[in-house]
Amino acid sequence: MRCSVCGREAVIKLRHAGLRLCPEHLVARVEKEVASAIRRFRMFSPEERILVAISGGKDSLALWHILAELGYRVDGLYIDLGIAGYSAPSREASEDFARARGLTLHVVSLAAELGASLDELTRLARGKTCSLCGTVKRYLMNKLAWEGEYQALATGHNLDDEAATLLGNVLRWDEGYLARQYPVLPGEGKLVRKVKPMVFLSEREMAAYCLIRGIEYLYQDCPHAEGARSIALKDVLNRLEDRYPSTKISFLRQFLKVRDRFRPPAPVVLHDCPSCGMPTAAEGPCRFCRLKDTVARHASRVTEDRGAAA
Ligand code: AMP
Ligand code: ZN
Ligand code: ZN
Secondary structure (H helix, E strand, O other): EOOOOOOOOOEEEEEEOOOEOOOOHHHHHHHHHHHHHHHHHHOOOOOOEEEEOOOOOOOHHHHHHHHHOOOEEEEEEEEEOOOOOOOOOHHHHHHHHHHHHOOOEEEEHHHHHOOOOHHHHHHOOEEEHHHHHHHHHHHHHHHHHHHOOOOOOOOOOOHHHHHHHHHHHHHHOOHHHHHHOOEEEEEEEOOOOOOOOOOOOOOOHHHHHHHHHHOOOOOOOOOOOOOOHHHHHHHHHHHHHHHHHOOHHHHHHHHHHHHOOOOOOOOOOOOOOOOOEEEEEEOOOOOOHHHHHHHHHHHHHHHHHHHHHO
């Protein structure tokens, strides 16, 4: 198999792009796609400070590597969720990556911010683990980006992630989510701009990129992801992609052309949470502060019970 660009030995075949690429040209393609998404969607400028949300997986570490290579002012943020058997090695992969390259990684722990790890929270609060995890991650990412005076928050969502999210939103015809699914969401007040520079790059390309670039990421998936709806949606799309290459990329690209036809059911008015001051769509304490309250109430009950038993 020959590289479509230079004719040397190719290591990957990208049917959806009609390309076979050698290591050098796969790297060039990935970096070019990221740079062009940043430009096309006006994600950020070279003067702005960017915070990349780092999970320790291939996508976010590759994104951090690429943004730093491209000369952007970029730091990382790792949220230690306290997931048994998963958070410790993913934190280590993120810290090793930052240390080896002299990059700045902020680490926050959910236990310190909320009073409970994700595992504990799942036991105390109503709601599924993955949805609670999404809530606390979004909150902490935004809070840390706002407090650190970063102009944009970048995540490593790739083509497979975006196509699966889109399929999920379409199956529910969720107009609000569809209107908000875009590679860049402008900031507003204390909500920091959110950007996804890798939405046109597939999971396979990113894995190959990391291998070629020597980026050591955590291979393991989150134990909670197993059985999650997002995995089922990805499976369906992978099966379609096998038979009809380009399914994912055209699904996403065509959607982006018609997306402005979708409108959120009602305009979202943001309030400041009376407790933490961060933005929330409903009046009263934000969801994070309500979860924090649940955790604190439980902790005081436990203390009282121990006191009564003594
Ligand atoms: P996921 O929601 O796990 O599919 O991850 C999507 C993106 O969220 C990743 O590419 C990261 O940019 C970010 N992310 C996921 N987990 C964490 C974490 N523990 N700390 C910081 N960012 C994260
Ligand atoms: Zn080549
Ligand atoms: Zn709050």
